[in-house]
Amino acid sequence: MVSRTTETYDPSGLLAGGFPVFVEKATIADSVALAAGAVLGRITTGGKYLLSASGASDGSQAPKAILAEAADASDGDVEALVYVAGSFDVDKLSFGTGHTAASVATALRAAQAPLFLVSPVA
Numbered sequence: 647m648v649s650r651t652t653e654t655y656d657p658s659g660l661l662a663g664g665f666p667v668f669v670e671k672a673t674i675a676d677s678v679a680l681a682a683g684a685v686l687g688r689i690t691t692g693g694k695y696l697l698s699a700s701g702a703s704d705g706s707q708a709p710k711a712i713l714a715e716a717a718d719a720s721d722g723d724v725e726a727l728v729y730v731a732g733s734f735d736v737d738k739l740s741f742g743t744g745h746t747a748a749s750v751a752t753a754l755r756a757a758q759a760p761l762f763l764v765s766p767v768a
Contacts, residue, residue: 709753
């Protein structure tokens with residue numbers, strides 16, 4: 647008899663909990679090198695993603711995605727995978743200027759985004 651199992655592979659340790667995960671390809675705007683777990687905002691004009699900073703005024707101030715893999719955009723735009731749904735270990739995320747775990751969680755809830763920040767249980 648054949649047996650099937652489903653397992654989760656998460657080399658970054660970003661995922662936390664059982665909420666369904668959805669990943670899509672996105673353009674990371676020319677800026678800096680970002681590590682997996684960077685909280686990203688989407689620029690309204692053009693739809694590219696940047697590290698979300700609360701003081702931005704181009705749309706990227708609103709958190710929209712979490713970078714699934716390291717992306718080096720220091721020499722120009724790059725394509726990368728981003729999470730647009732899932733639950734994530736807050737300790738593994740990086741936040742842009744002016745953002746904290748609390749401010750990002752509040753913004754995601756207000757936008758009804760299916761991204762959840764989870765504090766690990768000790």
